[in-house]
């Protein structure tokens with residue numbers, strides 16, 4: 001069993017597709033073991049995306065991620081990291097496979113509806129960033 005962090009980004013929440021995203025997680029046997037809705041402040045978003053701090057899109061990304069509420073979840077399942085990345089589709093929705101969340105709903109490389117951890121090390125950091133151990137269902 002593996003765990004990964006999922007975020008439904010401000011564009012996904014604003015467009016009313018929280019339910020659609022969660023349905024796709026559940027039918028693919030990704031179990032939600034923690035979930036919260038929150039509005040990140042700038043420091044939180046900058047800390048979360050600190051690996052990207054030198055990238056040209058960093059300011060725009062952190063501004064977008066603080067523009068409205070997000071839904072943050074921890075997902076658990078077999079190969080959860082890879083499986084969730086397959087369900088999300090490529091970061092750039094123009095390259096995402098048919099039937100993926102980003103292919104179906106993303107409007108922009110930045111406003112790409114969802115975030116998912118990209119490795120076990122990243123997942124550990126990202127889960128710990130938003131949840132303490134008492135908030136994770138065991």
Ligand code: CMP
Pocket residue numbers: 052057061091109110111112114115116
């Ligand atoms: P995410 O999976 O959350 O990880 C970093 C985010 O930066 C990415 O999704 C996009 O929302 C955003 N982003 C904006 N521009 C780019 C870009 N050129 N390449 C990669 N990510 C980008």
